[in-house]
Amino acid sequence: MRFREYNPDTDRAAAHRIWREIGWMREGDEEPTDLYFTGGRTWVAELEGEPECLSQTMSASVRYLEEEMPAAVLAAVATSHVARQRGLAKRLMAHLLALDAADGALLSIVGYFDQGYYNHLGFGNGSYEVDFDFDPATLMVSDRARTPRRFTRDDWEILHAAHLSRRPVHGRCNYTSPVHFRVETAHHKTAFGLGYCDTPDGSPSHCLWLNADNMNAGPYRVEWMVFRTPEQFRELMALLRSFEDQVRLIHLRQPPGLQFQDMLSRPLRQRSITHRGGFENAAHVTGGWQVRLLDLPGALARTHLMGAPVRFNLLLRDPIADLLDDGAPWRGIGGEYVVAFGEESSATPGQSAALPTLTASVNAFSRMWFGVRAASDLAYTDELSGPPELLQQLDETLRLPEPNPDCEL
Numbered sequence: 001m002r003f004r005e006y007n008p009d010t011d012r013a014a015a016h017r018i019w020r021e022i023g024w025m026r027e028g029d030e031e032p033t034d035l036y037f038t039g040g041r042t043w044v045a046e047l048e049g050e051p052e053c054l055s056q057t058m059s060a061s062v063r064y065l066e067e068e069m070p071a072a073v074l075a076a077v078a079t080s081h082v083a084r085q086r087g088l089a090k091r092l093m094a095h096l097l098a099l100d101a102a103d104g105a106l107l108s109i110v111g112y113f114d115q116g117y118y119n120h121l122g123f124g125n126g127s128y129e130v131d132f133d134f135d136p137a138t139l140m141v142s143d144r145a146r147t148p149r150r151f152t153r154d155d156w157e158i159l160h161a162a163h164l165s166r167r168p169v170h171g172r173c174n175y176t177s178p179v180h181f182r183v184e185t186a187h188h189k190t191a192f193g194l195g196y197c198d199t200p201d202g203s204p205s206h207c208l209w210l211n212a213d214n215m216n217a218g219p220y221r222v223e224w225m226v227f228r229t230p231e232q233f234r235e236l237m238a239l240l241r242s243f244e245d246q247v248r249l250i251h252l253r254q255p256p257g258l259q260f261q262d263m264l265s266r267p268l269r270q271r272s273i274t275h276r277g278g279f280e281n282a283a284h285v286t287g288g289w290q291v292r293l294l295d296l297p298g299a300l301a302r303t304h305l306m307g308a309p310v311r312f313n314l315l316l317r318d319p320i321a322d323l324l325d326d327g328a329p330w331r332g333i334g335g336e337y338v339v340a341f342g343e344e345s346s347a348t349p350g351q352s353a354a355l356p357t358l359t360a361s362v363n364a365f366s367r368m369w370f371g372v373r374a375a376s377d378l379a380y381t382d383e384l385s386g387p388p389e390l391l392q393q394l395d396e397t398l399r400l401p402e403p404n405p406d407c408e409l
């Protein structure tokens, strides 16, 4: 197997064959697919001289409390039907992450097809996401929405700018290039946007992007939303409520930090009377993304925590090391460190005899650092262990809001 950068002039046909084979590209999707391949770092793995695996990372910025950290989204990976299960995808992704780490990405995020696969690369589970299916008539908003402005796929540039400025929550992920947003927004032929332009320069202040297979009764799916204030959020909800005479069901992913059920009237009654019907009202919880650190000292230098300072030895295991070639520009972040968490945090190679020791995989440590789960909870289900007093101290110092990338991964 040989890894090299994707060349649009010579690899286009093979890349299309892979994406067609796995069902990601239909007839007519060639243009957005080509655009997608140019939006990031795209590489191929060759088998017998032919590209049979394609992977891509995209540079991004991920918010950690008040800091914006350079990051790499593991955006796509696909192996053709003739080259499966011989390590092509894992090794190619490991190589891409090594390049991203060498270029300054401090962490990486991936949306997964299933739990377990990306764990081989050092990723650990992110937070759960809650998806609501509800009848817009049950939305509890009293105000009427003003007449919104229509947005179409042609407005992608101003919508992208608005999307970047959505509520700045812990874990928010913004792609550096607009390509991902442009392609995802244009993906569904029936998609449309509605919103308001209250900013002084007339650009969208709050808006939503909807999609539906059945434009008549729904379900309508809210693909993404932009708002920054409670008033803007409520106006968007009032807008959704205004569809109640026609639309029976709306699908919406709970916005970061909010408890969306607050907005619904009698949700449990609704759930029981619509159970197993065509427009069932329900909430579903799933995990869909994972995170890993790529640069421990770099990320910790930007980690500012309000809790009491804590120092400890860290024995960190990084499974990605087994997937990297000798020539890779980065070897993972496994090793021995002295770590300090507090207003100023740091990670320095070495060990100190006076300090307690935490032993962890990079998968579990990344989850703890990002605030997905507390150290003493991870000790039950993941590869993280240490003296109970140290775990408790870490729980207290790393009290973080629930991280949420709030974007399509």
Ligand SMILES: CC(C)(COP(=O)(O)OP(=O)(O)OC[C@H]1O[C@@H](n2cnc3c(N)ncnc32)[C@H](O)[C@@H]1OP(=O)(O)O)[C@@H](O)C(=O)NCCC(=O)NCCS
Residues within 6 Å of the ligand: 022, 053, 076, 077, 078, 079, 080, 083, 084, 085, 086, 087, 088, 089, 090, 091, 111, 112, 113, 114, 115, 116, 117
């Ligand atoms: C996912 C995909 C890229 C893997 O490609 P591949 O080149 O066959 O993958 P690799 O050979 O690197 O890895 C396969 C290994 O992972 C294992 N694996 C797969 N899913 C797993 C999971 N959820 N948990 C743990 N291990 C898993 C396989 O059993 C196999 O194990 P082995 O190495 O012991 O044989 C390929 O199946 C594909 O293209 N799928 C369709 C597109 C897709 O879903 N892409 C991912 C989008 S998030």
